[in-house]
Amino acid sequence: LHHSPDSLHRIIDLMDGFKASKSLFAASKLKVFDLLTSAEGLSAEEVAGKIVAAVESTERLLDALVSLGLLKKVKHKDIIAYRNTEQAQRYLVSSSELSLHGYIIHCNDHVWPLFTHLEHAVQEGASQYERAFGKRLDDLFQDAYYESKERKLRFMNAMHSIAKVTGRDVASAFDLSRFKTACDLGGCTGAMAYEFTKAHPGLTVTVFDLPAVIEMSSHFYPEQQDSNQVTFLAGDFFKDDLPKADLYILARILHDWSDEKVNELLSRLSAICSPGCGLLVAEIFLDEERSGPSRALLQALSMSVGKQRSATEYSLLMKKHHFSQTRIKHNSNFLDALLCIKE
Ligand code: SAM
Incomplete structure (x- = not known):
């Protein structure tokens, strides 16, 4: 040989x-x-x-x-x-405008320990959170990310840094001039929302996230507090009333949830959307053979629930809830985008 x-x-x-x-x-x-x-x-x-x-x-x-x-x-x-x-x-410099520092620390402190138990994760088909961190994981956000202030800030920093790096491409993926108000569901620190307002000066965005997150949002954009283009609202998108908007944004949200939970959320959105409302989903889309990109498939290995999907799978989920006219934008960085319209 x-x-x-x-x-x-x-x-x-x-x-x-x-x-x-x-x-x-x-x-x-x-x-x-x-x-x-x-x-x-x-x-x-x-x-x-x-x-x-x-x-x-x-x-x-x-x-x-x-x-x-x-x-x-x-x-x-x-x-x-x-x-x-x-x-x-x-x-890599932590104070740089496009710093990935926060995300890298999340990889070191959270993802790395999970990956060291990958063979168990495969054999048991279960989260390795308890093996890696010595605690049971019932609710991903509450138990893993928000159980202490320090962890919460670490997670929020991670989301903030990656949203700043990838947000501009998502925000400018489509012509959104017909929409005046948007709601960024699970919008975390508001980093993605600010990218949308920069790309679309006529748009106002409500960032909707769990109370534990919203109470910390002022740590991230203290200089923007006076901006009335972005506002924050605390709530649970599975339980509470959602704010009215022309456009709903779901960035890096749906991959965390099973088809059942995604259907539950989309059905709530479909119920409050009037015809013509938009739904913008940002995720890394798997290719149709589910053979790439590696980044999405590798990320799935440490996820306890949820799944990565292709653009077609997302479109079919949207269609079921009467969101159609789907347009897809593949971005070569971290996040692709899909826009569909309520029938
Ligand atoms: N959209 C942001 C981005 O792209 O950077 C953050 C994505 S992060 C993976 C998921 C976000 O969804 C977190 O900020 C989390 O707090 C929020 N979230 C999870 N469950 C939620 C719920 N039931 N209601 C509202 N927000 C929720």
């Missing part, structure tokens, strides 16, 4: 993938990228001093990050310093 260098490399890359992920997570957790924003950079000793770590292991981490294209080495006389590459500067 002969070697096939390409397929061998592919397998080796997959074997090493977790080491690269964890190096990125550890560096983000230690806020290494926040230290390396200046052109002169810092030496390994200086970084170690600031993150209170051993010098040799810090140097190993920094060198690994250089090999991954996240840091660059710069030489000043005889001293080697490290600084961020452009992509680290843009996406």
